[in-house]
Amino acid sequence: MPKPAIPTRAKSLETFANPASHRDYQIHMEIPEFTCLCPKTGQPDFAVLTLDYIADRLCVELKSLKLYIWSFREEGHFHEDVTNRILDDLVKATRPRFMRLTARFYVRGGIFTNVVAEHRKKGWKPAAKVELAEFPAQSNTRG
Amino acid sequence: MPKPAIPTRAKSLETFANPASHRDYQIHMEIPEFTCLCPKTGQPDFAVLTLDYIADRLCVELKSLKLYIWSFREEGHFHEDVTNRILDDLVKATRPRFMRLTARFYVRGGIFTNVVAEHRKKGWKPAAKVELAEFPAQSNTRG
Amino acid sequence: MPKPAIPTRAKSLETFANPASHRDYQIHMEIPEFTCLCPKTGQPDFAVLTLDYIADRLCVELKSLKLYIWSFREEGHFHEDVTNRILDDLVKATRPRFMRLTARFYVRGGIFTNVVAEHRKKGWKPAAKVELAEFPAQSNTRG
Amino acid sequence: MPKPAIPTRAKSLETFANPASHRDYQIHMEIPEFTCLCPKTGQPDFAVLTLDYIADRLCVELKSLKLYIWSFREEGHFHEDVTNRILDDLVKATRPRFMRLTARFYVRGGIFTNVVAEHRKKGWKPAAKVELAEFPAQSNTRG
Amino acid sequence: MPKPAIPTRAKSLETFANPASHRDYQIHMEIPEFTCLCPKTGQPDFAVLTLDYIADRLCVELKSLKLYIWSFREEGHFHEDVTNRILDDLVKATRPRFMRLTARFYVRGGIFTNVVAEHRKKGWKPAAKVELAEFPAQSNTRG
Amino acid sequence: MPKPAIPTRAKSLETFANPASHRDYQIHMEIPEFTCLCPKTGQPDFAVLTLDYIADRLCVELKSLKLYIWSFREEGHFHEDVTNRILDDLVKATRPRFMRLTARFYVRGGIFTNVVAEHRKKGWKPAAKVELAEFPAQSNTRG
Amino acid sequence: MPKPAIPTRAKSLETFANPASHRDYQIHMEIPEFTCLCPKTGQPDFAVLTLDYIADRLCVELKSLKLYIWSFREEGHFHEDVTNRILDDLVKATRPRFMRLTARFYVRGGIFTNVVAEHRKKGWKPAAKVELAEFPAQSNTRG
Amino acid sequence: MPKPAIPTRAKSLETFANPASHRDYQIHMEIPEFTCLCPKTGQPDFAVLTLDYIADRLCVELKSLKLYIWSFREEGHFHEDVTNRILDDLVKATRPRFMRLTARFYVRGGIFTNVVAEHRKKGWKPAAKVELAEFPAQSNTRG
Amino acid sequence: MPKPAIPTRAKSLETFANPASHRDYQIHMEIPEFTCLCPKTGQPDFAVLTLDYIADRLCVELKSLKLYIWSFREEGHFHEDVTNRILDDLVKATRPRFMRLTARFYVRGGIFTNVVAEHRKKGWKPAAKVELAEFPAQSNTRG
Amino acid sequence: MPKPAIPTRAKSLETFANPASHRDYQIHMEIPEFTCLCPKTGQPDFAVLTLDYIADRLCVELKSLKLYIWSFREEGHFHEDVTNRILDDLVKATRPRFMRLTARFYVRGGIFTNVVAEHRKKGWKPAAKVELAEFPAQSNTRG
Ligand SMILES: [Ca+2]
Ligand SMILES: [Ca+2]
Ligand SMILES: [Ca+2]
Ligand SMILES: [Ca+2]
Ligand SMILES: [Ca+2]
Ligand SMILES: [Ca+2]
Ligand SMILES: [Ca+2]
Ligand SMILES: [Ca+2]
Ligand SMILES: [Ca+2]
Ligand SMILES: [Ca+2]
Ligand SMILES: [Ca+2]
Ligand SMILES: [Ca+2]
Ligand SMILES: [Ca+2]
Ligand SMILES: [Ca+2]
Ligand SMILES: [Ca+2]
Ligand SMILES: [Ca+2]
Structure with missing residues (x-):
């Protein structure tokens, strides 16, 4: 078995x-590449994360985000807890106007769990949304 | 035929x-693994349940939820009734700020029935939703 | 040809x-099993009906609903008319807080027609909806 | 109720x-518009038919096919039987080199049934198929 | 080449x-069967139209709508213009409480263009929408 | 809790x-409505069954098939075993020319298991298949 | 109404x-942009064409193919006939080793019709196909 | 290697x-055909752009839009920056009442990034949206 | 940070x-839960594995398979190599008549890689496949 | 405009x-990230490439493949030609037992073009394929 680089x-x-x-x-x-461990059993857990934010003065740098995500690989965390924790870290680093983190975890015990948490900057208000018609990709070419 | 464990x-x-x-x-x-019996005919009924909630001080523990769901296997219940009953039990156990239970039952008599019920904690108000653009998974990689 | 039962x-x-x-x-x-006849030509028409309602004191019984739907089989009705008529019958029978009927008819003359009609009980007001994140089924297990 | 034309x-x-x-x-x-009756109970049955054929000297005329399909509306037939019967009628009318009829019936008793039957003209042999790459529609434009 | 009927x-x-x-x-x-010509080059253009309306005293008759759509076949029109023009004609004929026309044109120059235009009757107000849970078709039967 | 009928x-x-x-x-x-128990732990197992067969002199009757499927509800069986056992029972009852049973079980331990088993009547040979073009449903109408 | 260019x-x-x-x-x-007329009624017909071929010494030029397709716009043709006719023209122009034309016509009378026709050069034989595993696009990234 | 035209x-x-x-x-x-370069590494970047706008007195001309999009091919730009820059250019050229630009970039470092930016004309207010039922394409024809 | 169990x-x-x-x-x-490390860079790699086999005298036990998959978490392996290695281990343990392993790895450098490897027992021959019609799930109920 | 790195x-x-x-x-x-230029007009062309091969003694290295693909960015090539040329280069570099290259080009003139080309090593024969049942991802968990 080859030895992995550090x-x-x-x-x-x-x-x-x-x-x-x-x-x-x-x-x-x-x-899509989030994994950590179950704090009780040590078994691997997997999730897909989605991050949506409205930056204020800082944007998160892509490569450091990737390395941050990898840092959970050997740590033990519960689903509800780790989602709020990652949101807290991202908020602390970027101080965004708005941020939403969605974590979709793999099935355990036959049950599928997702967690969605948000942060809003004090005093920030979203502009009222302009509702437009939306279309599935390429719905105007037939096949 | 092997004897099932209790x-x-x-x-x-x-x-x-x-x-x-x-x-x-x-x-x-x-x-996805809910089943009970029809109280009139004894025939098996099946449903997929979806639970969404905003916890207050308590979260529901995954394994006990699984066992709770299994407990209906040999009981007789009508669709509209059992959905409200499960919601009531979950509300009583966790006292959430908000909870929604969705039950999608298998076809009977050629007709498909879903039931959706909600509980809101007195005095609790959801923050106004920040409406963001949503994307189908991986809509930004082509194939 | 076998003789159908009555x-x-x-x-x-x-x-x-x-x-x-x-x-x-x-x-x-x-x-999904609605069919009637075109009042002009006698040709069969087909539609898929979707019924959504918030009951007040009565729920519609599944089997009688099935038989009611079958009762249109040899009757002549226009699309816009029959949708409103079925809604009226269901409202009269159940006196719901809210009811919406959606009829999606099969293609005629190369054009596809759907009709959506609603009834609201006088004085009834829906609670403001709690907007949650929604997920496609099993979006948190990959494949 | 309007009187349908004959x-x-x-x-x-x-x-x-x-x-x-x-x-x-x-x-x-x-x-998609096939319906007949259950010979035992008289309840309506529905199916989608798919017809594939390689004509010999005759092709089936579209409008008469539509009327033929409608002719089953008040007749009682079992699933397995009616599929073979329609195939027999179509074969008798067109004497094709090859014909395949697929009937996909609506759910009954929670079970979905399809029936597929074929006729081959005596002595007729299909050319060996040239296997080409196949593509989902518009798989070469992204979105 | 056979001569088409007029x-x-x-x-x-x-x-x-x-x-x-x-x-x-x-x-x-x-x-789905709309086609006209490009006014500059004479090349055929294609689009799928979707019409949504809330009738007041008149509904548009299906067959005449089909013939109206065909009438554009040999005419030259720009995308943005023809969509507004068809809406104007439909409004004039039916005087609806509300009408929305959506035109999804085929790709030109590698770019896909859709146009959405609406008419509202003066003084007409839509009732506030009752937001219900929505389900993909047959999401309550598994497969 | 209502008492279920027997x-x-x-x-x-x-x-x-x-x-x-x-x-x-x-x-x-x-x-879609198959469930039994895990022989080791007694926990419920679920599967979707698909049955394909070419009958010889007998077809399986729909209602008895439904009751047969229900009979596994309180029995303990392993995935690989129960699939072969159901196939054996169906073969014994109908003596088909060919039969294939596919069982798709719900996830356990994060792993999804399907089992596919077949029976062929001794001496029976399928006719060489006529390979035709296949189309997704309604691929010849655009939207 | 603007006058279209010729x-x-x-x-x-x-x-x-x-x-x-x-x-x-x-x-x-x-x-996707094929349209002609019904020879009986003059009503517009629409189809999506798919062309697959293995060239011999000549390939068909894209722009002339587009103009050729447009040339059917005011001509009257039956479905089965026009598909074979276009194949014949393409074969005559390019003399391919193999050519398959698939035409998927829009719905008429509630029935959807596709036609598939092929030409093989005399003496040409396809190499036996190497069967590989196939994957839906991006099936190896999760979402 | 052939020499490309300028x-x-x-x-x-x-x-x-x-x-x-x-x-x-x-x-x-x-x-769908946007590409530029990474300003750090010079590696190609790809994105699909979606433009939605409500014109005031000017519409953007299709062909010039295509050429404008091509102009980024050899330029270096970061994701967040180039999206806002293109929006600015389009706003400057057309002075729209409203404009939204959505850029979905290809995966980098295992992470998928989309950017959505909007411009609203000062003083412009969208009419309150009339919420209608929406349907997937051809949901009223079965298959 | 909680300490994970061993x-x-x-x-x-x-x-x-x-x-x-x-x-x-x-x-x-x-x-779906396979992960290892890149032997060069130590960065995490992810894949979905699919295992298909025809057992001879032994079947692989589900729980030990899960633990075996987890054992790669801290090891370094190249894509092509690890797929063949896992196949070899599974073949050694179960001595199957036939086994196919498919590994679909997450995107790296903008390129998606799948690997498919097979083992066949010496002398074993698959029965000629009986080709049946196949159907998408519930294609015989409309919606 | 920032200056891209070389x-x-x-x-x-x-x-x-x-x-x-x-x-x-x-x-x-x-x-998915292939682009070159049209040799006649200099306009950008885009395609998605799929490479399938059975290696002999050499596998293609991922990073050099990525750079090779980028090398076409400023070159002019026709669709049919460039697909065969890339296949030739890959064959020359790796001398595979079998290789298939599929190129799906973006729409031009309203027509979508794909090209599929193969190389087989002299004397190499694929093993007869073992035909197994195939399943869409997670078809054995419901939702
Ligand atoms: Ca499980
Ligand atoms: Ca929306
Ligand atoms: Ca039924
Ligand atoms: Ca029709
Ligand atoms: Ca929403
Ligand atoms: Ca049923
Ligand atoms: Ca095939
Ligand atoms: Ca184009
Ligand atoms: Ca909505
Ligand atoms: Ca599990
Ligand atoms: Ca029609
Ligand atoms: Ca295959
Ligand atoms: Ca990557
Ligand atoms: Ca990448
Ligand atoms: Ca097949
Ligand atoms: Ca074009």
Whole structure:
């Protein structure tokens, strides 16, 4: 069995300056590679994370986010707890106007669990949404 | 025919302390293995349950929820009634800020029936929802 | 050709007492086996009906609903008319807090027609909806 | 209730000359509007029919096929029997090189039943199929 | 080449009396067979139209709608313009409480264009919508 | 809790005479309501069964099949074993030319298991299949 | 109404030299914009064409193919006939080793019709197909 | 290797007069062919753009939009930045009442990123949306 | 951070006696929770495994398979290599008549990689497959 | 506009030793990020490539494959030609037992074009395929 290189895993989250901070706009990130351990049994747990946020002055840097996600690999966490914890870390690092984290965990005991948590900056209000017609991709070409 | 072990089925629902009770966040659970009996004919009925809730001080413990669901296996219940009854039991055990139970029953007489019931804690108000763009999974990678 | 038994078809709709009338909850029924005739040409028409309602004191009984639906088999009705007529009959039988009937008719002349009609009990108001995250079935298990 | 016009329903199947009888080519027809009665109970049965054939000298005429399908509306037939019977009628009318009829019936007793029957002209052999890559519609445009 | 019969194409739209004018209800029509010409190049354009309306005293008659749609076959029109024009014609003919026309055009230059336009009768207000749970078709039967 | 009527569950499988035994044709049945118990732990197991067969002189009767399926509800069986056992019972009852049983079990331990078993009558040979083009439903109407 | 430019429509099909004629490889083209007229009634007919071929010395040029397809716009043709006719024209222009044309026509009279026709060069034999595992797009990334 | 012709790529965006400026209506464009370079590494980046807008006096001309999109091919841009930049250019060219740009980028580092940005004309208010029932395409024809 | 219990991970694969070894039947297992490390960089890799086999005298025991899969969590392996290695281990443990392992790895460098490997017992031959019609789940109930 | 770093693009394809050359197994790679130019007009062309191969002694190295794909970005190539050319380069580099390249190009002139080309090593024969039942992902868990 080959010896793996020493994994680079880090709790630190790097940021960069929001290039359009004059505007509320949405950044959406899908992170399918989350895994940690069950604190009771040590068995592996898996989840897909979705991060949506409206940056204030900082955006989260992609590569450090990846390494942060890897850092949970050998840690024990309950579903409800770890979702709130990751949200807290991301909020602390980027101080966003708004942030929502969605975690969809793999089946355990025949039951599927998702957790959705949000942070809103004090005093921040979303503009009323302009509701437009939406279309499935390429619904205007037939086949 | 092998003899089955004595099934462990229990009406009791265990709970644990909400790890982030300072925040309204959503817990979503899909429970595909519900079955009971028709009180008139004794014939098996099947349903998929979906539970969504915003915990207050208690979360429902996964394993006890599984055993609770199994406890209906040999009981007779009508669709509209059993959905409200399960919601009542879950509310009593966890005293949530909000809870919604959705039951999708298998076809009977060529007709498909779903039942959706909710409980709201007195005085609790949901924060106004921040409406974001949503995306089908991996809509930003082509194939 | 074998002789069919005499079909049981009835306009009457039976009801039973709402088991949870203290609560506004939704009953959803999918009825794929609707057929009637075109009043002009006598040609068969087909539709899928979807019934959603919030019962007040009465729920519609499943088997009588099935027979009621069959009763249209040899009658002539226009699309817009028959949808409103069935809604009227269901409202009269169950006096619901709210009821919506959706009829999706098969293609005619290359055009697809759906009709959606609603009834609201005078003075009834729906609670403001609690907007939760929704998930496609089993979106938290991968494949 | 309006009186329906007298329905036009006919067992006869009209044909026209195959415009390319020098070649084995496939005609595929989807017929979603089949209904008959259960011979035991008189209750309505529904099915979607799919007809695939390789014509010899005759093709089945579309409008007469529609009327033929309607002719079953008030007749009693078992699933396995009626599928074979329709195939027999179509074979008798068109004498095809090959014909396959697929009937997909609506759910009864919680069980879904499909029936597939074929006829091959004596001595007729299909050419060995040229297997090509197949693609879902518009798989080469992204979205 | 066979000579086609003279096509029946007409700009006139016929109507019939709304059978349930005491109620705001929705009529939805999908019209996949729209084609016209590009006014610059004469090349054929294709679109799928969707019509949604709440009738006032008149409903649009299906067959005349089909012929009206065919009448564009040899005319030149830009995408944004023709959508608004068809809406104007339908409004003029039926004087609806509300009408929405959606046109999804086929790809041109690698870009897909949809246009959505609406008309509201002066003074008409929609009732506040009752938000119900919605389900994909047959989500309560597994497979 | 209401007392369920005594369930009718029977191991016996009834049959009827194949109405087209001069022809090899396929009968396909989807049976989503199978449940039994784990012989080790007594916990409920669930599966969707699919039955495909080419009858010889007997077809399986729908209602007795339903009751037979229900008869497993309180019995303990392993996945691989119960699939082969049901196939054996069906073969014994109907003596088919060919029969295939597919069982798709619900997830256990994060792993999904399906089992597929077949029986062929001695000396029976399927006709070489005529390979036709296949189409997704309604692929020839756009939307 | 603006006057359309004079459409460019041509029956001629241009070709170019096959850049890899030493190899049997498949060219697959999806052509969603076919329309002609019904020879009996003059009503517009629509179809989606799919062309698959293995070129010999000539490939069909894309732009001339588009113009050729447009040339049917004002001509009257029956479904079965026009599919075979287009195949004949394409074969005559390109003399391919193998060619298959699939036409999926819009619904008429509630029935959906597809036609599939093929040409094989005399003496040409396809290599036996190497059967590989196939995957839906991005089935190896979860979401 | 053949020498490519000199590509026509232009930052300029052409417009034409809004044909229905008396009405707020939505124009939706899907633009799947966006590519630029990573400013750090020079590696190609890809995205699908979706543009939704309510024109004021000007609409964006399709062909110039295509050329504008191509103009990014050899430029280096970060995801969050380029989305806001394209929106700014489109707003400057057309001065719309409302505009939303959605960019869905291909996966990098195992993470999928989408960006959604909007512009609203000062003082412009959308009419309150009329909420109608929506249907998946052809949900009223079965198959 | 809670301390995880010591994980139970084991290379050993337990087996049980095939309950129907007189018959060739297929066992299909979906295993979504595979992860190992990149031997070069130490970064986590993820895959979904699918195992299909025809047992001879032994079947693989579910729980030991789960633990075996977990045992790769901290090991370094290349995609092509680890797939063949797992197949080898499973073959050694169960000595099957036939076994196929499919591994679908998560995206790396914008490229998605799957690996499919098979083992066949010397002298074993599959029975010629009986080709039946196949149906998408519940294609015989409309919606 | 930021200055992009100098892109790394290379025609060379690196390889590594096949870790299981004693066995015919399939490697499947999806490559969504291919773009080149039209040799006539210089306009960008896009395609999704799928590579399937059975290695002999060499496997293609992932990173060099990515760089090779990028090397086409500023080159002009016709669809049919570039697909065969890439296959030729990959065959030359890896000398596989079998290789199939599938290219699905974006729409041009309203027509979608795919090209599929294969190489087989002289004297190599695939083992006869063992046909197993196949299942859509998670078809054995309901929702
Ligand atoms: Ca489980
Ligand atoms: Ca919305
Ligand atoms: Ca039924
Ligand atoms: Ca029709
Ligand atoms: Ca919503
Ligand atoms: Ca039933
Ligand atoms: Ca095939
Ligand atoms: Ca184009
Ligand atoms: Ca909605
Ligand atoms: Ca589990
Ligand atoms: Ca029609
Ligand atoms: Ca296959
Ligand atoms: Ca990656
Ligand atoms: Ca990547
Ligand atoms: Ca097959
Ligand atoms: Ca085009």
